[in-house]
Amino acid sequence: xxxxxxxxxxxxxxxxxxxxxxxxxxxxRHSALTGRMPSFAVLGDWGIGKxxxxxxxxxxxxxRRLLPVMLSVSKDVSDYMKFAEAxxxxxxHALLASESVGTRIRTEIENWKLTRVNVxxxxxxxxxxxxxxxxxxxxxxxxxxxxxxxxxxxxxxxAIFFLDDLHNLATPTVQDTALIIRDQFQSFGIDGxxxxxxxxxxxxxxxxxxxxxxxxxxxxxxYVLEPFTVEETAEYTEAVFAATSxxxxxxxxxxxxxxxxxxxxxxxxxxxxxxxxxxxxxxNAVQLWPAVFSRLEQGKFNNDLAQLxxxxxxLLRANARDDHDECSPAPFALKFPxxxxxCLADKGLLTRAGRGRYKLYHPLFRQSCNSANENAHAQRKAxxxxxxxxxxxxxxxxxxxxxxxxxxxSVIHFRLPVLGISTQ
Numbered sequence: 001x002x003x004x005x006x007x008x009x010x011x012x013x014x015x016x017x018x019x020x021x022x023x024x025x026x027x028x029r030h031s032a033l034t035g036r037m038p039s040f041a042v043l044g045d046w047g048i049g050k051x052x053x054x055x056x057x058x059x060x061x062x063x064r065r066l067l068p069v070m071l072s073v074s075k076d077v078s079d080y081m082k083f084a085e086a087x088x089x090x091x092x093h094a095l096l097a098s099e100s101v102g103t104r105i106r107t108e109i110e111n112w113k114l115t116r117v118n119v120x121x122x123x124x125x126x127x128x129x130x131x132x133x134x135x136x137x138x139x140x141x142x143x144x145x146x147x148x149x150x151x152x153x154x155x156x157x158x159a160i161f162f163l164d165d166l167h168n169l170a171t172p173t174v175q176d177t178a179l180i181i182r183d184q185f186q187s188f189g190i191d192g193x194x195x196x197x198x199x200x201x202x203x204x205x206x207x208x209x210x211x212x213x214x215x216x217x218x219x220x221x222x223y224v225l226e227p228f229t230v231e232e233t234a235e236y237t238e239a240v241f242a243a244t245s246x247x248x249x250x251x252x253x254x255x256x257x258x259x260x261x262x263x264x265x266x267x268x269x270x271x272x273x274x275x276x277x278x279x280x281x282x283x284n285a286v287q288l289w290p291a292v293f294s295r296l297e298q299g300k301f302n303n304d305l306a307q308l309x310x311x312x313x314x315l316l317r318a319n320a321r322d323d324h325d326e327c328s329p330a331p332f333a334l335k336f337p338x339x340x341x342x343c344l345a346d347k348g349l350l351t352r353a354g355r356g357r358y359k360l361y362h363p364l365f366r367q368s369c370n371s372a373n374e375n376a377h378a379q380r381k382a383x384x385x386x387x388x389x390x391x392x393x394x395x396x397x398x399x400x401x402x403x404x405x406x407x408x409x410s411v412i413h414f415r416l417p418v419l420g421i422s423t424q
Contacts, residue, residue, distance in 0.1 A: 001013045001239045001240055002240075002271075002274070003240055003266075003267040003268070003270040003271035003274060004267065004271070005264050005265075005267035005268040005271060008051040008052040008054075008055050009049070009052040009055070009056075010055075011055050011056045011058075011059035012059075013239070014052060014053075014055075014056040015232060015235050015236045015239060016049075016228055016229075016232035016235065016236070017049070017053055017056070017225070020042075020053060020057075020223045020225075021056065021057070021060070023221075023223070024040070024057050024060065025060065025063075027040075027221070028060070028061070028063065028064040028066065029064070031064070031066075031157075031158065031194070032064055032157065035157075035158075035192065035194055036189045036194055036196075037066065037158055037160060037194055037196040038196060038220075038221050039181075039182075039185055039196045039197045039198065039219060039220050039221070040057075040196075040197075040198040040199070040220060040221045040222075040223060041178075041198075041199055041200075041201065041205065041206075041220040041221070041222045041223070042054060042198065042199070042200040042201075042223045042225065043200070043201055043202065043203050043205055043206075043222060043223065043224045043225065044200075044202075044203050044224065044225035044226075045202070045203050045348065045351060045361065046264075046348040046361065047262060047263060047264030047265070048225045048226075048227065048262070048263060048264075049225060049263045050164070050165075050200035050201075050225060051072075051164050051165075051200060052263075053200075053223070053225065054070075054162045054164055054198065054200055055070075055162075057162070057198060058070060058160070058162050061160060064157060065100075065156050065157040065158075066156060066157060066158050066159065066160055067094060067095070067098065067100075067152060067155075067156045067158070067159040067160070068094065068159075068160055068162060069087070069090050069091050069094045069159060069160070069161045069162065070090065070094075070162045070164070071086060071087055071090045071161065071162070071163050071164070072164045072165060073163055073164060073165050073166050073168045073169050074165070074168060075168045077168065077169055079136065079171055080136030080137060080169070080171045080177070080180065081136035081139065082136070083136060083140075083169055083171075084136035084137070084139045084140035084143070085136075085139070087140060087161060088139075088140070088143045088144075088147075090161075091143075091144075091147055091159070091161075092109060094159075095109050095147075095151050095152070096109055098155065100155040100156060108150065108151070109151055137180055137183075137184060140184060141184060141187075144188070144193075144195060145193065148188075148193050148195065152195075157194060158194030158195060158196070159194070159195050159196075160195075160196050160197070160198055161195070161196070161197045161198070162197075162198050162199070163197060163198070163199035163200070164199070164200050165200060165201065166178075166199040166200065166201045166205075167201040167202045167205055173208065174201070174205060174208065175206075175208045175216060178205070178206070178216040178217075178220075179215065179216040181197055181199075182215060182216050182219040182220070185197050185219075186219060202348075203224065203351075204352060207352075226261075227259075227260055227261035227262045227263070228256075228261035228262075228263060228266065229261060230252075230253075230256055230261070232261065233252050233255060233256045233259075233261050233266060234248070234249065234252040236252075236266060236270070237251055237252035237255060237270070238252070240270050240274060241270075241273075241274070241277075244277055244281075245281070245283075246277070246283070246285075251273075251285055254285055254286065255269060255270065255285075258289075258364070259364070260362070260363065262362055265296075265362065265364055268296060268299070268300070269292055269296070272288075272291075272292045272295055272296075273285055273288065273292065276288055276291075276292075293364075293367075293368075296364065296368075297368050297371070301364075301365055301368040301369075304349060304365070307347070308344075308347075308349075311336070311340065312340060312343065312344060314335075314336070315332065315336045315340050315341070315344065316344065316349060316350075316360065316369055317369050317370075318332060318335075318336070319350070319358075319359075319360055319366075319369075320360060320366045320369035320370045321370070325353075325359050326353045326354070326357045326358065326359045327357065327358060327359070328356050328357050328358075329341050329356070329358070341358050344358075345358060348361060349361055349365070
C-alpha cells in the first residue's frame, strides 16, 4: 500500500475502525429483516479519516443489495435547493452505473434525468406533470419517491446516501440542516421507503443543539472517530513497509510517538519515509526526522498559517509558548478577544478541549509553532548583537534581551528592544 495523505483511502486498502464497520454491518443485516435502514453521523476532527470510512461503508452495501450514492458537500452548495438537485444528479449517476439495473430501466433513468427541468421553484417531471415545489425539501421528496417507485425498488432493497462534509451546508445553520434531513428520511421510513443517509461532519456538529435528546441528534447513530490505536498504527505500518527490510514493529512505535495515531500525519510521514527508503535504504527512521518534519512544515503547517491574519498567527504562537497543553481565552483577553479562539476552532487549528478550553489541534503543529517562535527569537538576538556592535563599547545587552546604556552622564536609563525603543 502506498500512503496518500491528501486522498481518502481506497476501500480495499482500508485499515482500522473495525468496531464501526461491524456496527454498520449489523445494521445492514437488521434492515434486511425490517425493510428500514437507520441513518448515521460520522463525526471527527480534520484528517481523522471520515471520508475514508464513508467510502469503506459504501463499498460494503452491495452485500445486502443496497445502492450507495456518494455526494461530497462543498461550500458551493449554498442552499438546500442546490443540495437537493445535486443529490438527484448523483442518484441518477449511481443508478446508471449499477449492474443491477436492466437495459429498459436504464433507458428510463436517462429520460428521467435528462427531461427534469428545474426553473427556480417550478419542476416539470418526465411525464410533463407540473409540480410547484416551494423548497429543496419538497423537490427532494418528490424526486426520491419517484426514483424509489420506478428505479430503486425493482433492483434494490434500498439506498443509502453518503454525504461527505455535511457541515459545509448551513440552511441557515447546521442544526437546521440536520433536522431537515432527519424529517425527510424519517418520513421515508414511515412510508415504507427504504432510503437512509450516512453523513460525515466536524466533531462538534451537534454542539449547537441544546440537548442530545433533540430529534435532530437522536435520529442518527453516531460514530465519533478517534486517532488510531497503537495496534491500528502497527497494522498500517505493516501494510506500507511489509516489502522492506525495516523492523516494522519498532517503526510503528516510533511513528505512534510522533503522530499519536493521527491518520493524516501517519500517512504523510510514512509517505516521506517510503520515498526515502526507495531512493536510499535506511535502517533507522530517526535520522530522517529533521528532513521529514521540515517537509511537513512546508507542505502542511506553513499553508495553514498562510490563510490566517497576523493576529490569528500571533494567538496560535502564544498558545504554543504556553506551558500547558490546554488554555482558556481569559489570560489572552486583552490582546486576543474570544472571537479569535472561535474562528481558529472553526478553521480546525484549535480544538475545543472542554467548556471554555482550547488546544492546538496536534502536538506536531505546536512543535512547528514553537520552532517559528525560536527562529524569531534568534533573529531578534542577532539584530541586537548587530546593534551593539554599531553602538560601540558603551552599550551592552540586558538579561531581558534589551540594549542598556552604560553612559555615566546619561540621566535616563534606556532599553532598546528589537522592535521599537522604550524607556524605563
